[in-house]
Amino acid sequence: MFPHLSGAGIGLRLPHLADVVARPPRVPFFEVHPESFLANPHATELLLTIADRHPVSVHTVGVSIGSASGVDHAHLDRVKQLVDLVNPVLLSGHVAWSTHAGEYLNDLLPLPYTEESLKVLVEHVRQVQDAFERPYLVENPSSYVGFGDSTMTEPAFLTALVAETGCRLLCDVSNVYLSAHNMGFDARAYLDSLPAAAIAELHLGGFEAEPDESIPGATLLVDTHGTSIDPGAWRLYEYAIARFGSIPTLIERDNDIPDFDVLLAESRLARAHAAAALSRNHARAV
Amino acid sequence: MPALSETQRLVRNALVQSDFDAVSPILVGGHDPAARLAIHRRHYHASLVDALRTRYPATAWLIGDVAVTTAATRYVIAHPPRVFCIAEFGADFPRFLGSEPSLSAVPYVEAFAALEWQVGRVAVAVDSPALTLAHLATADSASLMSSSMIFQPGVVYMAMGWPVDALMRIYLSNQVPPQFHMTPATTHVEVRGARGALHITSLPPAAWTFRHLLQSGRAIGQAAEAALDLDPQFDPGRALVELCDLSLLTRLA
DSSP, X not given: OOTTOOSEEEEOOGGGHHHHHHXXXXXXXXXXXXXXXXXXXXXXXXXXXXXXXXXXXXXXXXXXXXXTTOOOHHHHHHHHHHHHHHOOSEEEEESSEEEETTEEEEEEEOOOOSHHHHHHHHHHHHHHHHHHTSXXXXXXXXXXXXXXXXOSOHHHHHXXXXXXXXXXXXXXXXXXXXHHHHHTOOHHHHHHTSOGGGEEEEEEEOOEEEEOTTSTTOEEEEOOSOSOOOHHHHHHHHHHHHHHOSOOEEEEOOSSOOOXXXXXXXXXXXXXXXXXXXXXXHHHHO | OOOHHHHHHHXXXXXXXXXXXXXXXXXXXXXXXXXXXXXXXXXXXXXXXXXXXXXXHHHHHHHOHHHHHHHHXXXXXXXXXXXXXXXXXXTTHHHHHHTOGGGTTOXXXXXXXXXXXXXXXXXXXXXXXXXXXXXXXXXXXXXXXXXXXXXXXXXXXXXXXXXXXXXXXXXXXXXXXXXXXXXXXXXXXXXXXXXXXXXXXXXXHHHHHHHHHHHTTOOHHHHHHHHHHHOTTOOHHHHHHHHHHTTOEEEEO
16 A cells, blocks of 8 residues: 555654754654644754655644544644645554543543444544545554453454544554553454554554552553563564565654664664564465 | 443543542453553653653752652643643643742742743744845835734743843853842843744833734834833834844734
């Protein structure tokens, strides 16, 4: 679907903007959070310079398609103005909610996987795709808790959302790994049950282990985006590439942001892992 | 099974108000799912307190990081964000600081934090092409006095009851004098920023009033009259030329 986009891009955060403008690195694509730019015209100016040179993907964090109180159209309009300027190669957001009664809770919060939630998300994804006039990719969440009244699994929920709206999936491999650990499901089976044709992007980000207060002696993985990528997530990434093929992948770091060279090295590492997975596939085929 | 809106209200109350009792029965995950939901509560508080600390470093310099953190911790409970860009969160934090009993010994903290908010806002502005004197000269002189002006986006006029601009200059220059006495005094300030550059200028009341009224959309004639009321020696023509020289204007409205 996006034949011009491949390889491992890097999540571009404000501390690296000026350096990337001054010394354009060799990166397949950058991904930005529009909410970081809407109140920062200078950063937007730098971003537009970068968008002239590199493919840019826009990853919304505040659209909140899972909110029962609806999508905020004023915010959507502001994001659209930026999207129209950047003309991104991909546009994505989260299967989560962040707003309630006009409050923005600055987090990606869990949803019960029910028919009611599905109806809400279907309506909101349609609104978003209509507003942006382009496909919207929806990302699987990182989970610590679920809801007892969920009536379907997360992959089943995502599959239904794709079927109803024609949206695409952004599969965050680290989130799958983390959620599988925390919620006790099989990460590979999860990937196996996603609709492969809908996967348009993969994400990889760092997480950290901490004691699970709810299970003595156990650990909980917390999605911090503040460390390098875990070896287990790399192994699952190879599995994902083997299953989905060469899908554009993003290296994400939002906290304790290191030198850009560190991210570049992780981007190269992702390319190496993807190549290894694809060559194994090829070897099996012949 | 609660409706989605009710579920989200319960989760919201757990995050913001640490009320986990109502939401616990509907959660699953581990032996104590509410303890896991607390990860989101922790993130809500930590990320927003950190956003305020990042937005108000000069205020932390003035009153101490502990004081800002303590106030921010209370603020994020009382005033959850109603904006989607966290950089825009905390515009009324200065007023909150001003109402904190523990900060009553620093009566100028609200004015100082309000100035810092505007400094942060204009510092990331981008200038538009400036209106030149040559362009202004081509305007119809008969209608000029009834025209208004559009200013650069990174310009703010503030009138404050304390000379906190002097304090801000000390902070920005990182040259702290051995002693500095704050006494209440009405201060008229122009804050100008663009692409990271910043200028804070104290203006005489008449000049400040002229520029402030012009920026708020008043006609040149009205702004000039108000300035002349304050200072009969005020020269509106010269003031307009100065605005062009400083590249503060972008066009006639």
